Amino acid sequence: MSKSNFSRRGVLKTGAIAGAGLAVPTYLRADGHAGFTNAPQGSTVKIGFNVPQTGPYAEEGLDELRAQELAVEHLNGMGDGGMMNTFSEKNLKGNGILGKKVEFVTGDTQTKSDVARASAQSMIQKDECIMINGGSSSGVAIAVQGLCQEAGVIFMAGLTHSNDTTGKDKKANGFRHFFNGYMSGAALGPVLEKEYGNERQAYHLTADYTWGWTQQESIAASTEALGWNTVQDVRTPVGAGDFSSYIAPILNSGADTLILNHYGGDMVNSLTQAIQFGLRDKQVNGKDFTIIVPLYSELMAAGAGSNIQGVFGSMNWNWQLQDEGTKAFVKSFGEKYGFPPSGAAHTCYVQTLLYADAVERAGTFNPCGVVEALEDFDFDGMGNGPTSYRGADHQCFKDVLVMKGTEAPTNQFDTLEIVEVTPRAQVEYAPDHPMFAGGDLGECNPGA
Amino acid sequence: MLGLNSRDFKLFIIVCIMALAAPILLNPFPTASAMGESFNAGYPALMQRFVIFGILVIGFNILFGLTGYLSFGHAAFLGVGSYAAVWMFKLLSYNVVPAIILSVIVAGLFSVVIGYVSLRRSGIYFSILTLAFAQMSYQLAYSVFTPLTNGETGLQVYNDDPQILMGENSPTVPHFFGLEMNAQSVVDVAGWSFTFQNGYYLSAVFLILAFYLSIRIFRSPMGLMLRAIKSNQTRMSYTGINTKPYMLAAFVISGMYAGLAGGLLAAMDPLTGAERMFWTASGEIVVMAILGGVGTLIGPVLGAGIIKYLENIVSKINDGILHNWFAFMPDWLDNALVTIIHPFIGKGWHLTLGLLFMAVVIFLPGGLVQGGQKLGGLFRRKKTDDAADGAKTPAE
Amino acid sequence: MDAFILQILNGLDKGSAYALIALGLTLIFGTLGVVNFAHGALFMIGAFCAVTVQKLLGLSFDVIDPTQTDFLGNPLKVAIPYVEAWFGPAIGGAIQDWSVPLAILVVIPVMFLVGWAMERGLIKHFYNRPHADQILVTFGLAIVIGEIIKAFFGANPIQTPAPEVFIGTVDVGAWLGMDPGSVAYPTWRMVYFFFSAIIIAAVFAFLQFTTFGMVVRAGMADRETVGLLGIDIDKRFTLMFGLAAAVAGMAGVMYTPILSPHYNIGMDFLVLSFVVVVVGGMGSLPGAVLAGFLLGILQSFASMNEVKALIPGIDQIIIYLVAIIILLTRPRGLMGRKGVMED
């Protein structure tokens, strides 16, 4: 029996003979034809949007989905074109990708690695997708990234903030536009120093899994560099709900700063509860007690309500930025859906355009061509200022936003304000930085 | 035939045909048609899940169906099986044979320990004990045991793993003595295209073996003993039978089935995460068993198939696809239909699932097998005398 | 010492949440013999009653303010809640501020109705079915309820703050004669604890001192005999279901300021509350309360750094570990009766 890995069905249509219920099977090797998995046939190309639609990050996933649908509209020449007009590359003409109309399929990751992989497999095997985009957790991103590497399709990660995604778990077929824990730490450092000085006693509450650990490590490193002391790092179970028994010990620990390495619902709950315990009304070591949430998202901010007022954190991007790219994106997203896009939505939108552009520049859908086109690619006009995709680890380097909860919100979207745009140079690191070491990008895999 | 009576043999042959011809049977619609794009399930990843979860639930049914002991922590065995298999890939090579063997053994040992402790209690107390063990395994695997499980990221094979048996030319994907799991042949017939994948067929062979073994167990003296335990434990002990070893044997066999399923999952896709052991995963197994028909032979396979179908197919249908289907209708009707169906598809697939559970439990207490029998009964009413012969063989 | 007291307070607080849910679950199980996996969903419906009240009180009309612009550069629509327009900003604001306590008034009739409908429409048909069927059908119902809530309110947690006066802490340390400020505990959590204690006491008093309660207790002990006495036990049991639903709902409302509600909150509580019920002993009301507080306090202590340093990860598994130990040493939980749910 001849065999082929993830072979392409479309190319095999040649010698099919339908007999009386039984056909003479025709085996063909796919390799000789397209040379890579799911090479688009005919006039369309299909991409897969794999986002959480149920489970704790469902809202974020749905926002990603909205942005991705918008991106597809823009690529196909509908709508106002959004960021395609401000993008520094001008290869995208609104006629799809390489002249092929873009179609998409959607899947539900449930924020579970197994399910996400099943969904991605279905996109690759059944729907013949050439690229998978999206996701809202590092565990899922790493799981799907590994799968795409094996299958030979491109993975454009959505919201994933763990250092590991482009650190020890990096893969040649995977790309991350989103920033990471290290960058959050590096960006927050100077602002925290300016606001809170050099002598702080920091108490960390950390979600007890890999993302939490890498972020905690990054933030501790950058705050300790300022002269802060890490009093304690307490790991909390994911989805604990009630964090009171972790918060109570902080009161008399001598700490004057609480750093919450939590995300999503955990962060909403732990922050709310910390404030209920009166932490922010306290004075310790002659300083006002303060709380920091290193990774922010709009949805978390909305969930935490007034509790985030004055709390510092960092973001990959925010709709309040005033550059042309941001304005164009916010306009087309806002007009279509009636509210501003979230950071997760932005990343997924940009990733879709970046992929399309890379294909145009490479002149092929072959993943290896795309990888080559994206590696060390510099671009601008996508809302983050001058940005580049580093070839060594497939991490995007760009400015990072330091945010603060708005003290006096004027409307329901006015939850966070931009405190500082930390320049890219400040958050860069070497690919073999200890926090990212141990991985192996490997070779790009075109599959079939 | 094969030590089975004729009814069982027929059923076994049906399962064999279903398993071996699944790539064709599950692709009833032309590939490019709207129906095919939405409803065809004959792609390897999903078919693998059908049969692997089928194995898992067949094993679960040996415990729950025969003895009535409801384990609410069965996913833990699936999880440890997967971890064991991936560790074999990391330490030895990508050959699936040692991986599957070890996963069955490890899950077996694990179930000996959990079973020994949990079986000291019965009823809901037993269920809660198994649940507690599984939840502890999950929580620890997610956090404290990260060096062993790689935590949230999931255990996977890295290029710098020892893989001591890995030769120069060994495949870098799971394989059966060189036969790569993800290698496949595609056959195109007119508008249809059928994918035959090695990995699927390996799983299917295991399903057939697992199914065969489960028939033999059901029909064996041990199966009889287990059903007797379910029926009346008191009489059992006053008949001079020690129920504990029988229960433990059933528990361990069932745990090993789960381990096999876990090993196969890892063999098909060499990554495993802690959430495989979460209580909802255990709950899903229970639901599959009850949906299909507890204590029946074929029910578990049906139940597993339906849940996985919903999870993978219904969750992917979105409004765009709906509009596509109804494109031939007038716009207002199209929109109205899409509005009605919208809550039940895509992100709403859980709603469909919940309603389906309720409907089955309310109307078909014996699961889908009972539904099938009722339906069959309608057609076969004339041949009542025929049925008298076999009707007394319980647990079809 | 102060850390110790704080953890005891935390444990009592957590425990009162567990106990309240477990109480309702046991009430249903004890009276109707039904294992209700949708009980967590009842808790969630209660929590979303608070959200709904908050949203209703926040219902607003838009006034276009040309001096400001929204995020797209259009004139800003300022939303003015009707209550503020009707009663003036001060009173209107206060009403909105008190939306969680106000929701208690709404939740009782609503939950009675929900409980009644659930019992009459679904549970009634499952009295004589195996427990596995009851579990599955109520589990299915829980999923359906969760999905409906998600369709209306989304998956994101929704902030439902307590009234302004309850924000902040009370100085428990000063009460105990310690240094002021050494043990400060959030006011709302104290409120929650006392609220739970009152509800638990009320349920027990109701069962102990009213004729209705006596009949129900007798029915819990021996349903057939009570039925033979010509008492329509079914009607009373339906009411008990409503009562259990109301207890779960009130627990849900009052918990919202502590835990922002989301559609899956019921499932999060479900497994835990089942462990609590079983550890307490199936069908035993005092057992459920006792186990709730016991597990709450143990969990709080297990979360202390000193304990975690000794046994890493103990806070993640303590509940289950304790459950295993108790079930192995006391076959029917702390206060369970023989023969209940053992087959």
Next chain:
Amino acid sequence: MGILEVKGINKRFGGLQALGDVNLSVAENTVHAIIGPNGAGKSTLLNVLVGKLIPDSGSVMFDGQSVLGRAPHEINQMGISRVFQTPEIFSDLTVFENVMIPCFAKRDGAFQMNAIGAVTGHGDIKDMAEAILADVNMLDKRQMTASSMSRGDKRRLEMAMCLVQEPRLLLLDEPTAGMARADTNNTIDLLKEIKEKRDITMAIIEHDMHVVFSLAERITVLAQGMPLVEETPENIKGHPKVREAYLGEAQV
């Protein structure tokens, strides 16, 4: 020396003395009845004999071996079978399956891993089961589900399940409780027939004096947990102590 020797059994439940210094000797191949008013401790004694309860003190010897501390199934394997007040059978199984299980227990002992070969493949078991069903005239009902039978048939089935193991001692816990007179007489006949056909010792706990006097060769009367008298049926009738114990209880 009887086949069953009970010496000095004491059992307290909390403050209640359920059994106080009970001595009992059951001779081989006899029918021995244990009677007594409600609450006399008959059931407690029976539960001690089958290993369900452990007495606070005393000894129970069966054929020279102690049964105390053994699990019920071990005691059964020693040769003691028990018939319950309400027949304990496997209601979900067929009659034939019901009797096959004790056949397996007889042949294979307390546990035998027989997970592969079909039940129907064990010819000897099948023969054994058929023989006993023929014995109790139930061969025609072999395919019926046990739960669908009449109470009398259930009793007969339970008896058959016990007898197939060829126990040396059969304990009967009120075998005619709740039965109509006709059924009771049938049961008496069945027991008599069993007694005639094989070497078996029976210990019967019974309320119904008609049954007791139809069957028993020796009778022990228990009252308030203590053995009052042990006598032959003839001597029990009109025994003053027994009258006293039963005053207002039942017609002796």
